[in-house]
Amino acid sequence: MEPAMAETLREMIGELNEEALLLDDFFDQALIGYAERCGMLVAAYSREKCVELLVTHEEMTWEEAIEHFEYNILGSWVGEHTPVFITELTYDPGTT
Known part of the structure; x- marks a missing residue:
């Protein structure tokens, strides 16, 4: 994903939910959009791309x-x- 597209996605998600948490910019290429959890919009990332x-x-x-992804990222609530x-x-x- 182009850096400009990732920045646009980050901005869109921020506008939809100011409190949405985003991973470090390092993972911008894995940002694929947003999902809903209990009526709230949250950032959605591709597990495989991460x-x-x-x-x-x-x-x-x-x-x-x-192992790193599952323990340190996926396992972090x-x-x-x-x-x-x-x-x-x-x-x-x-x-x-």
Whole structure:
């Protein structure tokens, strides 16, 4: 994601919910939009992209990045405005 697009998403989410928590700018490429939790808008990030960014930029193995993400990011509840993390699924109708 282009930095300008990430900044636009950050601004839009901030306008919709001033208290929405956003991850460090490092994860801007993983910001995919917002979700609703109990009628409140929160930032939504791609789980896979977050892990990929850790592998690419922090020189972690996939296993290290997954463990770091799950413990330090996914496992961090900082209140009702905490971001959500989306696991994107793909479906191939040619396989069953």
